[in-house]
Every structure is written in C-alpha cells, then in structure tokens.
Amino acid sequence: MHFTQNGMKRTWDLLEVHDSVAILLHNTQRDTLVFVKQFRPPVYYGSIPEEDRNDVIDVSKYPPELGITLEMCAGLVDKDKPLEQIAKEEILEECGYEVPLSSLVKIGSYRSGVGTLGSLQTAYYCAVTDDMKVSQGGGVGDEIIDVVEMTLPEVKKYIEQDKIPSPPSFLFAIYWFFVNKTKL
Template identity: 35%
Template sequence: MVALISYISTESLSPKNFLKPDRHVEYLFGIVYYLKLRELFGKTGLDEEDEDFISLSASVPASKGDTIELCAGLIDGEDPRPEKTAVQEVLEECGYKVSESSLRLIQVFASSVGLIGNQMTCYYTEVNETLRVPGAGGGLREEGEYIQIIEWPVTKLDDLIEPRADRPGLSASLLYALSWFKTTILPSMK
C-alpha cells in the first residue's frame, strides 16, 4: 500500500489531497463509521452487539462516518513499485499528474498491525495548477470510489493534529504525515 501527503504551491499555502471519501452504501460498514455509530447509540463495550443496533445503524446517514484520509492505494498493478502506484493514485484521486522523481519518501512502516500487517510506503509531493488534469480526481467510480478532495490551510494544521472532540475521524497515517510535514517541511517555509 502507498499513501501520500501533497502540498499545493500557492500563495495561500494550503496542503492538498487530504481525502474525504463519500460514504455511500459500499462503505457503510467501514471501521470508523461502525465505531461512530456505536458511539452515537451509546454502545461502549464490544459485547453489546444486538439486532436492534444493526437495524438502527442502517437508517443513520452515511455522513456520520466521514473520515479524512491520505491519498492512498493498493499496489496491485503489473508494476509492483510503490512509486508507480503513488503517481497513479495522485492522478485518480486528486487530479494531478506528478512524476516519480517528485516523490519524497517519508517512511515505510507496518499498518493494520493485528489485522493483516501490511506494509505502507508514505510519500510527500508538491503540486501546482500546472499539474492539474481537467476531469481527473475524485476516485474511480467503476471501483466504487467517491472521494471529495479537501484543501486544508497550513495555518490550521494544528486543528487536525491536536486532539479535539469535534475533529473529524482521521487515519493514523494522516496524523503521522501531518506531524512529519509540520516538523520537516513547514519550518523551511517560514
């Protein structure tokens, strides 16, 4: 699996490509959504499963399970190089054509430890409007991807990093990448 954090070079200094998948039916039982539903219905223990909860959860709007994630994808094509997948995912999900040489390795680490223990390669890249491909981005509908791109101002980076009750659900890889960006890239921008 690969994941990316991208920075769009503009005067407004807004990092691009934090993703918010639209939670359509395909995603209804995603882990974050499921946990938010349990919280919504006051379920705290793992042994509190019941049919009433399952039937009630089907009537809750999918928007209750929104998460913000990095641009990411499985390495499942003919070319097994993470860089190749990263370039493809930036185009499909974010709408920018970047080169492999523009990718900066952040880290390679284990993710989903305890479940599948897969390896994630995380990159950083910078984009600008000249790299935008008209009509690209938002995911591949034929693969069930419905992605909304979120532009988050660098000046409000701590709003995502710091713990807050009203913060949307974030993936661990996004928190790691944001912290890396804050300590590695941001100081050189000031």
C-alpha cells in the same frame, strides 16, 4: 491464526490485505495540503454503540457522516509496478494531479493496522502546483472520494481536536510535514 507464545496456545483474528501507498500532497502555490474524504464502513460501525448495532441502523440517530474520514491520497499495491508508479497513478485518480515520478519523496514505510492487518504502507510527500491539475479527481469506478484542500493553520487546528477522524498514518505524515517542510 493459532500459535504458541511463551508456552501458551493463542488464537488471533487477522486479515490478509494488500500493502499500500499514501501520499501527502502539498500545493505549494497556495500553501495548502490536499486530502481526500470518504466514507469508511468500519469507522461508521465503530462509531455506533454496541447496543445499537442491529441489522438495521437508525441513520437519523447515527448519520452516515460518522463514517467520513479525512485521509491522504492512497491506494493498494495490487499491481506489479514500482511503488512510486502506483503512487503517481493514485494522485491522478483521486486528486487529479499529473505529477512526475521525480517529484515523489519517500517519507517512510511502516506497518498499519498492527492488531488486525500488519500490512506495509509506504508514505510519500509530493509538491504540486495548480498547473499540474488535469482533472477533478474523485477516484475511479465505484469510488466516492471528495478532494479537500486545507491551509496549514486549518490542518494544525484539525490535528489538535480531541477525536480525529483520520488514521494514524495521516497524523504521522502531517507531523513529518510540520517538522521537515514548514515552520508553523
């Protein structure tokens, strides 16, 4: 993008992407939070020192695990449907829970990737129980997603790490949960 700001001509690299939904799942029967783990190529690439970013990466020196993130269940707004419906479908596809639309509580909407994307993400909270679990989840098509459940003390310990392999929206939702849904 080329623009003028304060009389100066500027250029900014950006990407146009779909908006998205993200859902913080709380299994109230077991008092766990349900997340997804997946490989994110940009995270992997960003974990490798610049001098070693060659055509072929030495995976013995830089294992693929460097690109694994822990995230909320999420999906792109790439269908002409209400956001809540897209969130409901993502919960089923990624985590295997069949939830009623009425169980989705909007946390809020915010801009993500503000330096390169600026897309709008809408976060939801959803309480689930074991009887709502109808499949293993894991995504559809070529998605490779692992479903992970963590106790609240495990989540607290995770977010207290020095380097957290999760996006800021994940942290926002966790802090929202600890402030609004529990007293840990």
